[in-house]
Amino acid sequence: MLVAHVALPVPIYRLFDYQLVIPAQIGMRVKVPFGNRESIGIIVNIDQQSKFDIEELKPIIAVIDTTPLFTNSIWQLLNWAINYYHYPMGEVLFHAMPILLRQGRKAINDEIKQWQLTELGRKIDLQTLSRSPKQKLLLSSFRANSIIETNFKLATYHELQRKLLIQQQIIPKNLIDWRNNFSINPNSIKLNNEQLHAITTINNQNHHFGVFLLDGVTGSGKTEVYLNILSKILASGKQALVLVPEISLTPQTIKRFQQRFNAPIDVLHSALTEKQRLNVWLRSKHGETAVLIGTRSSLFTPFKNLGMIIIDEEHDSSYKQQEGWRYHARDLAIIRAKIDNIPIILGSATPSLETLNNTHNGKYQLLPLTERAGNATFAKQSILDLRGLVLKAGLSQPLIAKIKQHLSNNNQIILFLNRRGFSPLLICHDCGWIAECPRCDRPYTYHQKQHKLICHYCDTTRIVPEQCPKCGSTHLIPIGFGTEQLEKQLEILFPNTKISRIDRDTVSKKGALNSYLTNIQQGGAHILVGTQILAKGHHFPDVTLVGIVDVDGALFSSDFRATERFAQIYTQVSGRAGRENKTGEVILQTYHPDHPLLNVLLTKGYQEFAKLTLQERQQTQLPPFSYQVLIRAADRNNHYAPNFLQKIYDWIKINSDQALWQLGPMPANQPKKAGYNRWQLLLQHTNRQKLQQILDQLIIAMEKWDEIPKVRWSIDVDPIDN
Incomplete structure (x- = not known):
């Protein structure tokens, strides 16, 4: 008797044994008894061995799939990841599939259901339905057209079906072969020598495994390099996977790809419905998708013929899963590329120190882009000493004057503040009571527009109290400022200027971010207030001033990675200014103008910072040297x-x-x-x-x-x- 060793979606480091009484293969989903309920599992191995008495094992109830759910490369990748990250196999395997497949939905493309006549329906005398005129009329329509779609109520169809006069036939959806009509739209952008060198070097890899770091300063045209390389990949009939760190980056990326390629481009991220996610998964698996652009979990999507992986903004911490199975999508993508024997590109203006160290060791090939594309020049950067200055919601008078100057030239301004809400603290002015989340022992953030206190750690909310619960005072005041308060102050200072706040609170609704970005792209005087959502890869041609309102907290942290993260976010935000023909300017407000990190970044740039930080890490034996x-x-x-x-x-x-x-x-x-x-x-x-x-x-x-x-x-x- 055969034994199936099955992985179940439970946090247990073991497999479960069942009698295999139905034909099945490794990688198929099965329905099995588990405790007092039924569960869906995945067959990991089949043999004749078990730690238990085989006769006592419960049999598998049903096999859901007709073929293994995972491709060979995905199966190898997941098994590697299970061993490396030391996470229960069942939870890893189920994490790597769409939710509908976890629930038992069949892994087949959408089907078309059509009603058609049965043999009895063709022969029966219509007069037998004289007491049911609607059924008679519907059957008559079927006889005239064989297969028909009408506006009859569904109940009428079901009555004819019950009488065996019509039946539903399932017609499989035809798979689309995009390769037959693939073409590349002409491109008017002239590439510089560094871009041409990067494209030639990667193309010379001849579709074999190799890791390339496209280390390009902000605005250097990394996306244009991606598009040129993918032209050759897609022309050979192969597919591509492009990972982006945030859903906010997908609209502009999709637009660039759609403008260049006449081929199906799919998107995969958390804002899709579960059915949409499954359909994208299936299209990719069957080869109907040419390019898949997605966030972290898109890495586990199967492809019929994957030819390249691109990780845009490879340094971004969003690629690291922070709950449950804590994998790093960038690192696993490199393993997947190695398994599939295909090239992988890591792109960033601020590469992670781990990635830079791998280029120094010769594991990855460095392809620098040191020039801004086209006529764009680097923004002028300066530090604004806040000591002794009066602030309005975090804005100093010199920065306000600069904003007025740039607006008068009909340009756009970005104000970066990585703290959402109106105020990070609500305090009683009389007794000092602080509104704290009892579940986290951390202060609530005050959100004035919603009139709520929200814990940014566990997301619980409460109504703002009318009076202090400790002393009864009604004198409750907000301390500190966030993006919401900054936006309100700007509306007072610049009443005739468009102001857009872009943070998690304002872009949570579907389509909200697209609406903001479209509005911004229309040009004209505009102030953008936002968190790091604004910093990540967006192209705003009319932005000429970037004001970094408050980052001092990031300069003093117990986390050894804090300086690296600060340097990356500062460089990324700064890179939003002066991206086309307009001169850009970056102003950083700080109470610590002499901080060595700031001076290295402003005078020597991210590359010099990374070099010095890597030396420090090596001396202290911190990652990547341990x-x-x-x-x-x-x-x-x-x-x-x-x-x-x-x-x-x-x-x-x-x-x-x-x-x-x-x-x-x-x-x-x-x-x-x-x-x-x-x-x-x-x-x-x-x-x-x-x-x-x-x-x-x-x-x-x-x-x-x-x-x-x-x-x-x-x-x-x-x-x-x-």
């Missing part, structure tokens, strides 16, 4: 989690080598979230393989521990947020 794993644990009583991590610490101390370094157990940077007390244990080793072996042995040991059910815990390999 490898980290963060083990997190949380509980409600603040007792089990630290004890659980202490047990891990003690076990590792006995079972690892001297090169492994442990920090903790200690409270997380945000010690409480959504009612859970959070603790962490950081592991660091200079040898990645040895660190992986320690984790393998640890998970085996932990399976026998009684503490496991008492805590929420997770393993984060290569964490980017400590």
Whole structure:
């Protein structure tokens, strides 16, 4: 008797055995009994072995698929990821498929259902339906047209079906072969020598695996390089996957691709319906999609003939999954490209230090773009010392004067403030009470327009109280400022100027971001206020001034990656100014004008900053010169989690080598979230393989521990947020 080893979507590091009494293959979904319910699982292996008595095993109830759900390359990728990230197999496999497939929907293209006559319907005397005139008329229509679509009520069709006079026939949807009509629209953009060199170098790879870092300053024409390279890939009949970090980047990217290629271009992101996501998944798998543009999870989409992967803004932290299975889409994309033996391009104006280090080691090939495309010049950058200045919602008088100057020339301005809401604090002026989220022990953010207090950590909301719950005072005042307050102040200062606020609060509705971007592209005097959504890759040709309102908090952080993130966001935001023929200017407001990081960035640029920071990381043996794993644990009583991590610490101390370094157990940077007390244990080793072996042995040991059910815990390999 055959045994199917099945992965189920549960947080358990093991497979479940069932009798295989129905023909099936590895990679197919099956319906199985699990406890007192039925569950959908995926067959991972088939053999004649089980730890249990085979006769006692429950049989598989049904096989859902006729062929394996995953392509060979996706199957290899997921199995590699399961081992590397040490996450339960069932949860990884189910994460990699559309939700409708997780629920048991068949993995087939949309079908067309048509009503048609049965043999009895052709022969029966119409007079037998004389008491049902609508049924008689419908059957008569069928006889006249054989297959017909009319405006009859559905109940009439069902009555004829019940009488076996008509039946529904399912007609498979015809697959579209876009290659027959593929063409490339002419391009008038003249490429510079660096762009031509990058295109030639990647094309010379001859469709084989290689990792290329397209390190191009903001506005250097990276997208144009992508399009030229993809022209050759698509012309050969192969497909392409383009990953972008945020949904906000997809509209403009799609537009550029649609203008260049006469071929089906699909999009995959969280704003689509589940049915739309499944249809894109199926079109890609069957080869109907030429280019798929999507966010992080699009990486797991199957392709019939994938020819290239592009990771735009490869440095962006959005590529790292921060809940559940904490994979990094950029790193897994490189593994996928290697499995498929295809080239992969990493593009960025501010490459991550890990990526830059890999170019220094010769693992990746560096392709620099140091010139801005066309006639665009680099923006003038300056620091504005805030010490002693009066501020209005974070705006200094010199910056306000600059805004007026640029608006008078009918130009556009971006004001960057990475803090949404009206104010980060609501306080009682009389007794000092602060409105805090009891689930996170963090201050609520005051949102004036919604008249709500919102916790930006767990998303809970409450109505703004009429009076202080501690002393009864009605004198509650907001402290500090966010994008909402900045927008309100600008409306007072510039009443006749268009102002758009672009942050998570304003672009959450479908189509909102597109509407904002269209409005901005129309040109004319306009002030854009926003968070880092504004910084990521957008092209605003009329923006001539970028004002960075407040970043001082990022200059002083306990996280060793904070300076890298600040340098990236500053460089990206600065790059929005002066992108075409207009001269740009960047002003950074700060209380710390002499900070060494600011001076390196402004005088020598991101590349010099990265070089110096890599040297510091090497001296201190921090990533990428060592490898980290963060083990997190949380509980409600603040007792089990630290004890659980202490047990891990003690076990590792006995079972690892001297090169492994442990920090903790200690409270997380945000010690409480959504009612859970959070603790962490950081592991660091200079040898990645040895660190992986320690984790393998640890998970085996932990399976026998009684503490496991008492805590929420997770393993984060290569964490980017400590």
